[in-house]
Amino acid sequence: MIIENEAGVTPAVLATMSSADDARLRVIMDALVRHAHAFAREVALTEPEFELGIDFLNRIGQATNDSHNEAILFSDAIGFSTLVCLLNNGRNGATETASALLGPFWRMNSPRTENGGTLVRSPTPGPALFANCQIRDPAGLPLAGVEVDVWHSSPVGLYENQDESQADMNLRGKFITDDEGRFSFHSVKPAGYPVPVDGPVGDMLRAQNRPHFRPAHLHFLAFKQGFKTLVTQVFVDDDEHLEKDVVFGVTRALVGNYQRHDTGTSPASDITGPWYSLDYTFTMEPGEAKLPRPPIK
Numbered sequence: 001m002i003i004e005n006e007a008g009v010t011p012a013v014l015a016t017m018s019s020a021d022d023a024r025l026r027v028i029m030d031a032l033v034r035h036a037h038a039f040a041r042e043v044a045l046t047e048p049e050f051e052l053g054i055d056f057l058n059r060i061g062q063a064t065n066d067s068h069n070e071a072i073l074f075s076d077a078i079g080f081s082t083l084v085c086l087l088n089n090g091r092n093g094a095t096e097t098a099s100a101l102l103g104p105f106w107r108m109n110s111p112r113t114e115n116g117g118t119l120v121r122s123p124t125p126g127p128a129l130f131a132n133c134q135i136r137d138p139a140g141l142p143l144a145g146v147e148v149d150v151w152h153s154s155p156v157g158l159y160e161n162q163d164e165s166q167a168d169m170n171l172r173g174k175f176i177t178d179d180e181g182r183f184s185f186h187s188v189k190p191a192g193y194p195v196p197v198d199g200p201v202g203d204m205l206r207a208q209n210r211p212h213f214r215p216a217h218l219h220f221l222a223f224k225q226g227f228k229t230l231v232t233q234v235f236v237d238d239d240e241h242l243e244k245d246v247v248f249g250v251t252r253a254l255v256g257n258y259q260r261h262d263t264g265t266s267p268a269s270d271i272t273g274p275w276y277s278l279d280y281t282f283t284m285e286p287g288e289a290k291l292p293r294p295p296i297k
């Protein structure tokens, strides 16, 4: 097709894509091209800006490797991951959901840990945390036999895969809910941390004068046949970054009540000083049990 002028580009592209066999591919690519072209028109994109954008995309690919996923970080930092999460959970966005974005640090094969066991696999600073959780179905009935991955960063602000001083799989574990749908574990209270800013996403955040912290949280991934895999996070309620999450992951339902205990009996004899407890109930929606693609190895 010979392009007569600027206005003719969009219909020409849409026409060539319209014969794709896959109906969903047709819908997605049609909308993507229409919106991308409308975006270029709306901002009157200049050639240097176009080159910058292409360079940015290339750098995202170059910064991604087995232990770091810059593409997810970018999607997270522009709110896209949270948007997709909220569109696809809670009856397709109709109601509040217990889901949150996966983030770039979930690893497959976390060590199987007994209920009540610890996530701490090498010396890790920070106050002790004892978490008691339950998983229910939408009718409130307990769900037994749910496989639950838990992971979080160390209080120095790094996940074990980012930090050679931590043991492999430190602060990660896999639990199985008991007959009452419960699982529990011991760890250290998570702290807020900066997302990696040494790549193109860091350049974007600096150019936008944006804070680059996440409020402290625990990550959970709950898997059981017959139920939609629940990917979520539970945030620490007194965290200074709660209102300024760089990746927009905090919803009201996900702010946990991390209770501080200064006195009284702690659940383990070797704990000195204040410790924290968290009681939290998750609801899993009926649906397909499917694991996400791990962002790192």
Ligand code: BEZ
Residues within 6 Å of the ligand: 073, 076, 102, 103, 104, 105, 195, 196, 214, 247
């Ligand atoms: C995380 O919570 O692990 C995370 C999420 C998004 C970007 C960076 C880190």
Ligand code: FE
Residues within 6 Å of the ligand: 103, 105, 152, 153, 214, 217, 219
């Ligand atoms: Fe995290």
